[in-house]
Amino acid sequence: MKHLIASAAMLTSLVSAGPLPLIPLPVTMKTAEGSFDFSPDTAIRFDRSLQNEADLLAADLQTLGAAKPKTVPAEQKILLPSEIRLLLDASADLPASGYKLVIAEGGVVVTGKDAAGVYYGTRSILQLLPAEGDPAWKDDAPEKLPALEIIDYPRFAWRGMMLDVGRHFNPPGDVKHFIDWMAFHKLNVFHWHLTDDQGWRIEIKKYPKLTETGAWRDSSPPYGNRNSDDHQRHGGFYTQEEIKEVVAYASARHITIVPEIEMPGHAAAAIASYPEFGNSDISGYAPRVQTRWGVHPYIFAPKEETFRFLEDVLTEVCALFPSKFIHIGGDEAPKGQWEQSPTAQQVMKREGLKNEEELQSWFVGRIGKFLESKDRRLIGWDEIQEGGLSKTATMMVWRDAKWAKHALALGNDVVMATNSDLYFDHYQAPATAELAKGSEYEAIGGYLPIEKVYAYNPTSVAETPEQEKHILGTQAQLWAEYSKDMKKVEYMAFPRMAALAEVAWTPLARKNFDDFRSRLDGVMNHYEGGHLNFARPTPSPAKGADK
Numbered sequence: 150m151k152h153l154i155a156s157a158a159m160l161t162s163l164v165s166a167g168p169l170p171l172i173p174l175p176v177t178m179k180t181a182e183g184s185f186d187f188s189p190d191t192a193i194r195f196d197r198s199l200q201n202e203a204d205l206l207a208a209d210l211q212t213l214g215a216a217k218p219k220t221v222p223a224e225q226k227i228l229l230p231s232e233i234r235l236l237l238d239a240s241a242d243l244p245a246s247g248y249k250l251v252i253a254e255g256g257v258v259v260t261g262k263d264a265a266g267v268y269y270g271t272r273s274i275l276q277l278l279p280a281e282g283d284p285a286w287k288d289d290a291p292e293k294l295p296a297l298e299i300i301d302y303p304r305f306a307w308r309g310m311m312l313d314v315g316r317h318f319n320p321p322g323d324v325k326h327f328i329d330w331m332a333f334h335k336l337n338v339f340h341w342h343l344t345d346d347q348g349w350r351i352e353i354k355k356y357p358k359l360t361e362t363g364a365w366r367d368s369s370p371p372y373g374n375r376n377s378d379d380h381q382r383h384g385g386f387y388t389q390e391e392i393k394e395v396v397a398y399a400s401a402r403h404i405t406i407v408p409e410i411e412m413p414g415h416a417a418a419a420i421a422s423y424p425e426f427g428n429s430d431i432s433g434y435a436p437r438v439q440t441r442w443g444v445h446p447y448i449f450a451p452k453e454e455t456f457r458f459l460e461d462v463l464t465e466v467c468a469l470f471p472s473k474f475i476h477i478g479g480d481e482a483p484k485g486q487w488e489q490s491p492t493a494q495q496v497m498k499r500e501g502l503k504n505e506e507e508l509q510s511w512f513v514g515r516i517g518k519f520l521e522s523k524d525r526r527l528i529g530w531d532e533i534q535e536g537g538l539s540k541t542a543t544m545m546v547w548r549d550a551k552w553a554k555h556a557l558a559l560g561n562d563v564v565m566a567t568n569s570d571l572y573f574d575h576y577q578a579p580a581t582a583e584l585a586k587g588s589e590y591e592a593i594g595g596y597l598p599i600e601k602v603y604a605y606n607p608t609s610v611a612e613t614p615e616q617e618k619h620i621l622g623t624q625a626q627l628w629a630e631y632s633k634d635m636k637k638v639e640y641m642a643f644p645r646m647a648a649l650a651e652v653a654w655t656p657l658a659r660k661n662f663d664d665f666r667s668r669l670d671g672v673m674n675h676y677e678g679g680h681l682n683f684a685r686p687t688p689s690p691a692k693g694a695d696k
């Protein structure tokens with residue numbers, strides 16, 4: 150009985166007090182008197198094409214702590230005592246991925262412009278319910294959903310998170326769990342950084358040594374001393390079957406996986422596996438899977454055998470990933486080996502290329518044409534434009550905003566992923582405070598508190614409305630040199646991912662950090678319930694602090 154009273158009080162407070170714990174903040178929201186009683190009698194009635202969204206909602210409600218709701222196709226005209234209705238209305242006056250959510254005493258209705266919109270509407274419902282493990286789920290009282298009407302749609306089509314599994318491998322189950330939490334925040338692009346100097350993580354049938362050799366390294370720097378070695382073998386890779394499973398899992402949650410295969414640089418693991426595709430005509434050539442972080446000299450040779458190899462790899466990659474965009478890396482490719490290599494120099498002469506930067510652009514251009522022949526689009530880090538940018542390439546801007554301005558002036562598409570605002574491998578609290586907790590709190594460096602992520606505006610680089618249209622969206626990066634396992638990844642990702650979600654989804658004019666911070670407390674209850682290892686930001690700032 151005491152239990153009942155306590156949870157009733159909690160529910161009242163959810164309904165009546167404070168901002169609703171919705172992140173990202175919806176475009177419009179009107180609250181009303183009253184509430185809907187979500188109870189074990191509540192079923193999900195769905196339009197036939199929304200079976201996936203209905204099944205996922207039922208499963209997610211069960212994970213929170215509800216009795217698994219019945220799912221009923223709309224054409225089954227049975228009477229339900231209480232229902233959440235999922236409707237698809239392609240003619241609704243909403244942008245792509247938009248939804249309307251109406252919660253009233255008599256029922257809950259989610260109307261989506263498309264299935265993604267319906268899915269996002271269901272995410273909002275989940276955020277409004279008690280978190281997993283909340284005692285409220287255990288008593289007999291229904292959960293109260295506050296009466297309201299939301300009309301909502303995303304600001305950007307690309308709302309991404311990048312995870313680097315090259316530096317440290319995360320098993321498929323961990324990746325799926327990460328994808329669940331991206332979905333919770335209405336993010337929709339998972340950029341999977343699958344290859345790097347320290348590891349190749351994707352099975353390629355035609356080139357088995359990529360994973361026999363390239364997926365393993367003999368040592369890594371331990372936490373707390375980046376210039377030393379732990380002498381422990383580290384590695385792992387995803388089989389093609391595992392990749393297909395993760396792609397399908399993400400797709401069901403309206404998340405596109407953009408795979409990244411790094412070239413021409415960050416390629417030491419690949420070149421160690423197949424030394425013939427590196428610059429083998431230089432002196433001292435001895436490629437190996439790297440055991441220290443940083444930038445390494447091994448880059449692919451610009452020769453025909455290498456292009457055949459890369460095209461074969463990309464053919465298998467395209468068969469596994471339906472994403473229109475394929476990321477080819479392109480960052481931090483030192484040009485020293487091309488300067489030394491007679492073969493690379495001959496290619497430059499043959500193609501009339503003035504310098505090694507132009508050779509890289511030529512290299513990327515060839516790969517871009519190949520991807521176009523497969524009806525895909527090339528995206529790469531901003532270095533891909535240093536020797537000229539192909540008209541069709543999309544640039545992921547990680548360095549200075551000037552690179553975005555340059556690409557936008559040329560009419561190219563960009564995704565904003567700047568290291569100053571969106572590198573979640575940077576410290577979120579002062580380094581001294583983090584390191585005082587233990588060397589496992591080490592980060593690469595930098596300082597990126599959640600306030601700074603929240604303040605980011607991806608369109609600040611656009612000079613005209615036309616340029617703004619070429620900013621596809623934005624994403625945060627989880628480089629993993631200093632994240633040896635998923636628990637550390639989570640610590641770096643959350644709650645900054647919540648700030649990213651609002652940057653990527655909510656209209657600029659609606660953003661307000663204090664308001665976000667107070668909603669975040671409710672969202673962090675979900676993190677806690679879901680056993681996420683998140684960092685606790687400083688408490689909500691005092692009311693009246695400006696933003």
Ligand code: ACM
Pocket residue numbers: 480481530547
């Ligand atoms: C990068 O941080 N090298 C893209």
